[in-house]
Amino acid sequence: MSNSGRNRDYLIVYLMPPQLTEKQEMLKLQRENIESLVPCILSSLYNGKIDVKLHEFDKIFSGIINLEKVNVQSNVLGKVASAWFYFTRAFHQSMGPRLGNFAEKLIKYWINKSGNYEIIGRNVALRKVLKELVNLDIDTKDKGRSKIDFALKAGNRVTLVELRMSEHTGGRTGQESLLDKVVAVLNLLEDAKAKLAEKLRQRGINEIDLVIATLFNENHELLTKDNFEKGRLTSLVNYVMEQKHVWGCLETLSKYGYSLCNGLPLEEPKIRSELSENRNICVQKSGDARFRVRLKILFGNEFFEEVTGKRLETLLEESSDVFADDVWLFYAVAINELKVCAQFGKTNVMRIYETFKGSDIFERFSKEVYENNCLSMGECVERLSSLVEECADKFVEICRKNGEELRLLETNDLVANLEYLKQLCICALALYVEIDIKKDPEFKNCVWCGEDSIKRSARSSHV
Numbered sequence: 001m002s003n004s005g006r007n008r009d010y011l012i013v014y015l016m017p018p019q020l021t022e023k024q025e026m027l028k029l030q031r032e033n034i035e036s037l038v039p040c041i042l043s044s045l046y047n048g049k050i051d052v053k054l055h056e057f058d059k060i061f062s063g064i065i066n067l068e069k070v071n072v073q074s075n076v077l078g079k080v081a082s083a084w085f086y087f088t089r090a091f092h093q094s095m096g097p098r099l100g101n102f103a104e105k106l107i108k109y110w111i112n113k114s115g116n117y118e119i120i121g122r123n124v125a126l127r128k129v130l131k132e133l134v135n136l137d138i139d140t141k142d143k144g145r146s147k148i149d150f151a152l153k154a155g156n157r158v159t160l161v162e163l164r165m166s167e168h169t170g171g172r173t174g175q176e177s178l179l180d181k182v183v184a185v186l187n188l189l190e191d192a193k194a195k196l197a198e199k200l201r202q203r204g205i206n207e208i209d210l211v212i213a214t215l216f217n218e219n220h221e222l223l224t225k226d227n228f229e230k231g232r233l234t235s236l237v238n239y240v241m242e243q244k245h246v247w248g249c250l251e252t253l254s255k256y257g258y259s260l261c262n263g264l265p266l267e268e269p270k271i272r273s274e275l276s277e278n279r280n281i282c283v284q285k286s287g288d289a290r291f292r293v294r295l296k297i298l299f300g301n302e303f304f305e306e307v308t309g310k311r312l313e314t315l316l317e318e319s320s321d322v323f324a325d326d327v328w329l330f331y332a333v334a335i336n337e338l339k340v341c342a343q344f345g346k347t348n349v350m351r352i353y354e355t356f357k358g359s360d361i362f363e364r365f366s367k368e369v370y371e372n373n374c375l376s377m378g379e380c381v382e383r384l385s386s387l388v389e390e391c392a393d394k395f396v397e398i399c400r401k402n403g404e405e406l407r408l409l410e411t412n413d414l415v416a417n418l419e420y421l422k423q424l425c426i427c428a429l430a431l432y433v434e435i436d437i438k439k440d441p442e443f444k445n446c447v448w449c450g451e452d453s454i455k456r457s458a459r460s461s462h463v
Contacts, residue, residue: 008419009385013324014038014430015365016380019373025109026322027377033102034326036447037094041330042434043443045349045427048341050086083338091331094448100165103215104149107163107307110315114308117152117159124151126181130188133158134199138188146181152307158200159209160185161307167214167223167232178236179245182210182295186249189293190256201291209294212236213303222300222312236297237275241268246295250283257286322377330430333423340407348408352395352428353435361391362432370433384429391425392418 013021013031021027044050108122120132129151130136150161162178185208188196200208217223241247247268250258254266261282264270274281279297301311308315316323337347356362369375369383399406408417408424435441 008422009381010325010329010388010423010426011323011377011381012326012329012384012426012430014326015370015384015426015433016377017370017373017375020375020377020380024322024377026319027324029102029105029109030324030326033098033105034324036445037098038326038330038430039434039440039443040090040094040446040448041334042427042431043446044087044334045330045337045347046353046431046435046443048083048338048345048347048350050083050090050338080339080342083342084335087334087338090448095327103165104163107150110304110308110310110319111150111152114310116309117154117307120151120153120158121148122150123147126184129160130196133205134196134203136188136194136196136199138194146184148181150307153205156204157207157209158205159211159307161211161213161303163303164212164214166216166218166220167229168218178212179240182212183245183249185210186246186253186293190253197285197291206290207292207294209296211296211298211303211306213298213306215300215303224300228299233279233297234276237272240275240295241272247271253283258283259286260284261292329423330427333420333427336409336420337424337427344407348406348424349427349431352391352424353431355395355398356391356428357432357436361387361394362429362436365429365432366437370437384426388422388425388429391428392421395421395425 013027014034016027016031018031021031104122108119111117111119120129124147126146126148127138129148130138132151133153148160149163150159152159152161160181162181164178185196188194190197200206214223214228217227217229221227239245243251250266250271259265260270261284266283271281275295275297279299280294282292282294284292296306298306304310304312304315310318333349337349341347341350365384365387369380369387372380375383396406398404408420411417434443434445438445
């Protein structure tokens with residue numbers, strides 16, 4: 001979607017016609033995940049402030065408590081530092097749950113597209129999965145309400161996935177949450193009332209895979225067998241092998257004739273070794289090789305190849321033309337513009353918005369782009385790019401004519417400054433959308449914490 005220098009085109013979902021994004025699953029997915037975040041960043045671009053409440057300890061830690069006792073006009077650096085602290089902290093707190101939710105939706109999109117699995121549910125209760133699969137009603141008191149990240153079906157195999165974004169996600173509580181569904185399923189296999197294994201076989205399901213997948217390490221690199229932290233895996237295996245968790249379930253299953261799939265008995269040292277070295281164990285009921293249970297601990301691309309048949313880099317490359325620029329662009333601009341506002345009392349975005357509000361450029365954007373439901377994605381990007389170029393050129397001309405100083409980046413690189421000016425115009429158009437088209441001058445659409453949007457999404461997810 002992009003070229004270097006002045007010809008860089010931006011894919012900004014927030015400035016696209018809503019009906020256009022509804023037609024494209026990837027655009028729709030992204031819009032849903034930023035619709036309450038972008039107004040928060042726009043509010044900061046509008047007034048140069050961050051409206052986020054912090055604990056008093058955070059004020060002390062950041063130095064803000066000292067800043068409040070002095071004249072901020074005499075301490076521009078301090079004012080900028082406090083703005084940076086507020087904004088970055090709020091942004092990353094917000095993006096945490098949003099990113100996890102977006103990642104799961106994106107993976108769901110890729111799984112659907114690959115056709116390797118039928119998705120029974122995403123972020124779905126175990127109780128509903130078992131009802132869907134074998135019409136089994138289980139007591140919600142015994143973990144039936146616990147949510148499974150992905151429930152998948154392929155032929156005669158069912159796969160239940162617990163997904164972690166990072167190997168450093170959660171401690172003891174996180175591990176317990178990770179395993180409670182695994183334990184619940186293992187307990188139900190030969191339960192006298194549930195008879196889950198028998199019911200699965202009757203429905204032609206001969207294998208159930210219980211997957212714990214971890215995607216990234218602490219450095220945000222895709223997790224591999226070469227870069228994982230051994231201590232983290234050892235901790236997880238130790239937790240799995242506790243009597244009250246998976247090992248206790250396997251001991252019980254051994255009484256019903258279950259053994260390892262290679263025929264060896266279910267013995268603690270062997271299972272611990274297999275999980276530590278291969279991260280994979282397979283058990284089956286003796287004399288009945290038709291039904292198996294696998295426990296897998298998958299890293300990074302092992303997971304993506306398992307559920308989509310492709311590596312993450314391939315999936316990203318295939319989807320690269322529909323990854324929007326909204327979040328990184330608005331965030332990066334806001335960080336710099338808060339510095340500008342701290343020094344000059346107003347953001348450049350605000351200046352551009354005030355200059356062109358009610359102008360031909362903004363009116364044409366509304367008519368030709370935002371409210372034009374006949375556009376293709378390519379046409380939308382092209383028209384937006386043309387208007388942004390025009391906005392940048394006219395703003396430079398107006399500043400020159402009025403003898404106004406235009407402070408952009410702390411560099412004399414003309415191309416970089418012109419490109420940044422285009423980004424400022426994009427942000428000004430987004431302000432126009434929020435304030436004038438959506439009629440939200442007080443930025444009430446802003447929700448810093450992503451939990452509300454996640455809850456709405458969860459309610460709308462099938463099963």
